[in-house]
Amino acid sequence: MTIYGKVWLVGAGPGAADLITVRGARLLAEAEVVLYDALVTEDMLALCPQAVLIAVGKRCGLRSMAQPIINQQIIDAAAKYRRVVRLKGGDPMLFGRADEELRAIESHGIECAVVPGITAALAAAASSKQPLTRRGIARSVAFFTSSTAPDMPDQTTLPACDTLVQYMGGREAVKTARNLLALGHPPDTPVIVVENCSRADEHIYRLPLSQLEDGLAKCSGPVLMMIGAAMAAREV
Structure with a gap:
């Protein structure tokens, strides 16, 4: 019978090492092994110098490790170590595939906990x-x-809300803009694009929805888009 350690799914936050929670930083300092995402920075990994580090990163649009393999690596780590941290960018429970990892962990009867992180939005x-x-x-x-999931078509419908925040939106910018314009959103609807959020190389771009239709060729890092009237510049 395999005796497993405990697994913590820890949110690393948006990127800057000092934006992780106090609890998350403490668990990193105590971890025996850390399985970390591609967007986790070197500064963040410096918080766990004692731990074995395993890269299990996934990047949108790039060849990366399949989720079932990541799940199995978490299980294997829990069979070998008592304190396992799965370090996930942002918040584990929002676009972090936590459901799949929790299912795998729970199916083996492994004790687990989730530590929230500051989500990119x-x-x-x-x-x-x-x-x-x-x-x-x-x-x-x-x-x-x-x-969406690999065997499912990408989602094309857009939520009806005052402020829209699109994660991993760089490659989808043109399609998103055209969909919103077709739905009747004014061409001058304010858009804020944040690239490499919270990091030293962060860039913030402000543009109208009509310009978003031209795409975001200038952006090479992870992009988050915020769209809606609330994004208009404040009048001083």
């Missing part, structure tokens, strides 16, 4: 100093992504 709003909600203008927010 909130970090991007903070970096741009642009609230996602504004009294009298926007009281609802939708987080969405177009990517």
